[in-house]
Amino acid sequence: MAQTTRTTKIPATVVTGFLGAGKTSLIRHMIEQAGGRRLAFIINEFGDLGVDRELVRGCGDESCTDDDIVELTNGCICCTVADDFLPTITALLDRPEPPEHIIIETSGLALPKPLVKAFGWPEVRTRATVDGVIAVVDAAAVAAGRFATDVEAVQAQRAADPSLDHESPLEELFEEQLACADLIVLNKTDLVDAATLERVKAGMAEHLRPAVHAVTAVGGALDPAVLLGLDAAAEDDLDSRPSHHDDGHEHDHDDFASIVVDLGEVADPAALEARIKDVASRHDILRVKGFVAVPEKPMRLIVQGVGDRVQRYFDRPWEAGEIRTSRLVVIGQAGFDAEAVAAELRA
Numbered sequence: 001m002a003q004t005t006r007t008t009k010i011p012a013t014v015v016t017g018f019l020g021a022g023k024t025s026l027i028r029h030m031i032e033q034a035g036g037r038r039l040a041f042i043i044n045e046f047g048d049l050g051v052d053r054e055l056v057r058g059c060g061d062e063s064c065t066d067d068d069i070v071e072l073t074n075g076c077i078c079c080t081v082a083d084d085f086l087p088t089i090t091a092l093l094d095r096p097e098p099p100e101h102i103i104i105e106t107s108g109l110a111l112p113k114p115l116v117k118a119f120g121w122p123e124v125r126t127r128a129t130v131d132g133v134i135a136v137v138d139a140a141a142v143a144a145g146r147f148a149t150d151v152e153a154v155q156a157q158r159a160a161d162p163s164l165d166h167e168s169p170l171e172e173l174f175e176e177q178l179a180c181a182d183l184i185v186l187n188k189t190d191l192v193d194a195a196t197l198e199r200v201k202a203g204m205a206e207h208l209r210p211a212v213h214a215v216t217a218v219g220g221a222l223d224p225a226v227l228l229g230l231d232a233a234a235e236d237d238l239d240s241r242p243s244h245h246d247d248g249h250e251h252d253h254d255d256f257a258s259i260v261v262d263l264g265e266v267a268d269p270a271a272l273e274a275r276i277k278d279v280a281s282r283h284d285i286l287r288v289k290g291f292v293a294v295p296e297k298p299m300r301l302i303v304q305g306v307g308d309r310v311q312r313y314f315d316r317p318w319e320a321g322e323i324r325t326s327r328l329v330v331i332g333q334a335g336f337d338a339e340a341v342a343a344e345l346r347a
């Protein structure tokens with residue numbers, strides 16, 4: 001009987017979602033539940049500190065070695081597809097023992113569609129496919145109206161000038177991430193009640209493609225069986241994923257800015273947390289995250305802020321040869337007062 005050779009493409013999952021929604025948490029959980037499956041990760045973040053790779057590495061699972069986590073810090077992945085993403089994924093596919101599944105965490109400010117499109121490029125098309133685009137949503141942030149435009153203000157502006165672009169950059173990004181998704185993970189459901197969750201779900205529905213479901217999560221904890229194996233081949237289905245940038249309109253990240261603040265050792269982490277909350281409430285800050293060295297403490301402290309909600313926990317000992325210092329990346333709306341923010345965090 002004649003033998004047929006079946007070429008199997010390596011599935012890739014794109015994890016999108018706004019800053020701080022819970023993408024890294026979801027990926028860490030996925031690693032813990034990998035069950036010996038060879039996963040590889042491409043991690044992209046906005047800001048120069050490379051926190052996400054560290055957090056994923058920090059999960060300490062033996063099945064996931066340093067080589068399996070590639071970090072792309074050269075800007076948002078959607079804008080550096082040709083220069084950064086293609087060589088990276090090609091190198092993973094060229095490995096003598098390629099991964100069984102590739103997980104890509106986009107920066108919270110990235111548009112997922114240009115990345116999905118890249119799977120149609122000749123270098124990738126025959127060897128990999130987008131198994132699914134997962135959009136992680138911070139249910140509490142949506143409920144608080146963080147992505148919603150002030151409808152009345154917009155109507156007044158448009159009455160004065162009908163050519164005005166009516167959406168806020170946050171709203172536009174949020175909608176775009178939803179519109180590209182094959183699955184929604186409504187995360188942080190511990191922070192909202194059932195009625196609020198229903199309201200959030202109903203509000204998102206108009207932005208989703210038909211038959212896209214939302215699953216709920218806390219800390220991004222979901223069975224990988226729910227997340228992987230969606231078999232969407234999203235690169236063949238681009239037309240159903242509308243983007244504000246389909247008309248060739250440039251997407252640059254001028255609407256957002258980031259700084260890294262060096263703090264040396266921090267003797268009072270509680271006071272730092274209070275300063276972060278204060279800064280976030282008075283400036284256009286969207287995200288703060290980084291590592292803190294506390295005098296006398298052998299462990300590294302992780303500090304994470306989303307809006308004015310701040311978490312801190314020790315993740316691992318400082319390694320020999322590592323410089324004990326504190327660095328925070330601060331991401332905000334363009335035009336935030338970087339000098340004042342840095343000074344207030346250091347105060």
Ligand SMILES: Nc1nc2c(ncn2[C@@H]2O[C@H](COP(=O)(O)OP(=O)(O)OP(=O)(O)O)[C@@H](O)[C@H]2O)c(=O)[nH]1
Binds near residue numbers: 020188189191220
């Ligand atoms: N209360 C609560 N906090 C959560 C949940 N999931 C994640 N967080 C916290 O939210 C913060 C951001 O989580 P990450 O997983 O780093 O979010 P991210 O989307 O990877 O963030 P960026 O990469 O900066 O865009 C962290 O402090 C998490 O501990 C959740 O379900 N509930």
